[in-house]
Amino acid sequence: xxxxxxxxxLLVDVNNCFVSCERVFDPKLREVPAVVxxxxxxxxxxxxxxxxxxxxxMGDPWFKLENQARVWGMVARSSNYELYGSLSAKVMAILxxxxxxxxxxxxxxAFGVLRGTTEELTETARTIKxxxxxxxxxxxxxxxxxxxxxAKIANHGAKKHPQLGGVCHWDAYPEEQQDRILESLEVDEVxxxxxxxxxxxxxxxxxxxxxxxxxxxxxxxxxFSVVLQRTVYELRGTPAVPDDVERKTKEQLIFSRMLGAPxxxxxxxxxxxxxxxxxxxxxxxxxxxxxxHLQVFASTSAFAxxxxxxxxxxxxxxxxxxxxxxxxxxxxxxxxxxxxxGMKYNRAxxxxxxxxxxxxxxxxxxxVAPFEHRGLGDTIDRVNRRHGDRALGLGLAGLKDGPVxxxxxxxLSPRVTTHWDELAVVKAS
DNA sequence: TCTGGGGTCCTAGGACCC
DNA sequence: TCTGGGGTCCTAGGACCC
Numbered sequence: 281x282x283x284x285x286x287x288x289x290l291l292v293d294v295n296n297c298f299v300s301c302e303r304v305f306d307p308k309l310r311e312v313p314a315v316v317x318x319x320x321x322x323x324x325x326x327x328x329x330x331x332x333x334x335x336x337x338m339g340d341p342w343f344k345l346e347n348q349a350r351v352w353g354m355v356a357r358s359s360n361y362e363l364y365g366s367l368s369a370k371v372m373a374i375l376x377x378x379x380x381x382x383x384x385x386x387x388x389x390a391f392g393v394l395r396g397t398t399e400e401l402t403e404t405a406r407t408i409k410x411x412x413x414x415x416x417x418x419x420x421x422x423x424x425x426x427x428x429x430x431a432k433i434a435n436h437g438a439k440k441h442p443q444l445g446g447v448c449h450w451d452a453y454p455e456e457q458q459d460r461i462l463e464s465l466e467v468d469e470v471x472x473x474x475x476x477x478x479x480x481x482x483x484x485x486x487x488x489x490x491x492x493x494x495x496x497x498x499x500x501x502x503x504f505s506v507v508l509q510r511t512v513y514e515l516r517g518t519p520a521v522p523d524d525v526e527r528k529t530k531e532q533l534i535f536s537r538m539l540g541a542p543x544x545x546x547x548x549x550x551x552x553x554x555x556x557x558x559x560x561x562x563x564x565x566x567x568x569x570x571x572x573h574l575q576v577f578a579s580t581s582a583f584a585x586x587x588x589x590x591x592x593x594x595x596x597x598x599x600x601x602x603x604x605x606x607x608x609x610x611x612x613x614x615x616x617x618x619x620x621x622g623m624k625y626n627r628a629x630x631x632x633x634x635x636x637x638x639x640x641x642x643x644x645x646x647x648v649a650p651f652e653h654r655g656l657g658d659t660i661d662r663v664n665r666r667h668g669d670r671a672l673g674l675g676l677a678g679l680k681d682g683p684v685x686x687x688x689x690x691x692l693s694p695r696v697t698t699h700w701d702e703l704a705v706v707k708a709s
Numbered sequence: 710t711c712t713g714g715g716g717t718c719c720t721a722g723g724a725c726c727c
Numbered sequence: 728t729c730t731g732g733g734g735t736c737c738t739a740g741g742a743c744c745c
Contacts, residue, residue, distance in 0.1 A: 472724095
């Protein structure tokens, strides 16, 4: 591969990621239709090919599916993000060995860049695929093209057509054939277009991805946005989606959950907020930053009849902080007055914004009490690193067996790669 | 009676992604 | 009983400044 070879984008993504992860350590799951459920065992977030073939959709609520699943012999698992995260890290580490520029897009997907002929890169992609299967046990597909948007489409093709062996290089097809493929895709199948935009595009008589490719970029920019204009260029083979700026700190941190059982009193909502705020504060400290604003919310079910209550309050702190006590107190003080006792709150959360890097010398704030909880967060983190997650927390966050509103994870698989007491067992018999 | 133009910063909201 | 969680980017509009 010489420097003169064309620069190509590779999109590698794990097939049916969460189900495939579960199947790595539980061979029985490989023989039946399987799904993984969202937090709280709410709805389907991953499906095995067999489950897809049975017509199970993303987002199907589990309680509506449960009985039919028994008939089908379909098995469900609660989501086990620790397991998926650790397998994902292994996949990304392997990709990093093959590709200089690697940008991790999500837990199961990464873009990489390589130079080479169509044949060379197709071959490399096969090697990548085999290596990941052999060393991690996860199946992946690879899409290759001159732009990210086209690599996405190629990846989609690799998934849909088994005869490609999991690798699809867009350049392997002459342009007339490429256009026929794009013609067969509805416009919302391209990366960056969803329902709203699809409707508005239809008014301009743009229905397929091919229509969008040949639309006037200036017009698209004027009627839609620079984002959609970039998509037009990318479909034509001109890279336009910017490489992700290395941002190691998040600008916004959200911690929100559906509750396993509704909270109905102010005290219960406060307990939930206390725990959630501490989790958010932990993430904040982990990335070495502090937050200036927080938004706190709780809400009753959107599906229930009768009156709803969904308070949402914003607070600005006098100075940015990562201190769990300050954040927790502020969150509770802000939301508590808006809680209507008797309402069934089934969701709550906190959003931290105005996030900046923590500097070594913080401003002196005359309004901060002299006993300021300096270093408390760090201390909690150190204890937890040593004695296991959630060994220590403030108030209810320190309870080993959580309160009733804690989320349901009835069908959780062992965290075999991250917890000593949950290691996989190999039977000798 | 008329009340510029250009710039920055911030926030809210829309749209989308996996 | 029961319907995900966590994030990004862009745009418009208001406040403020010179």
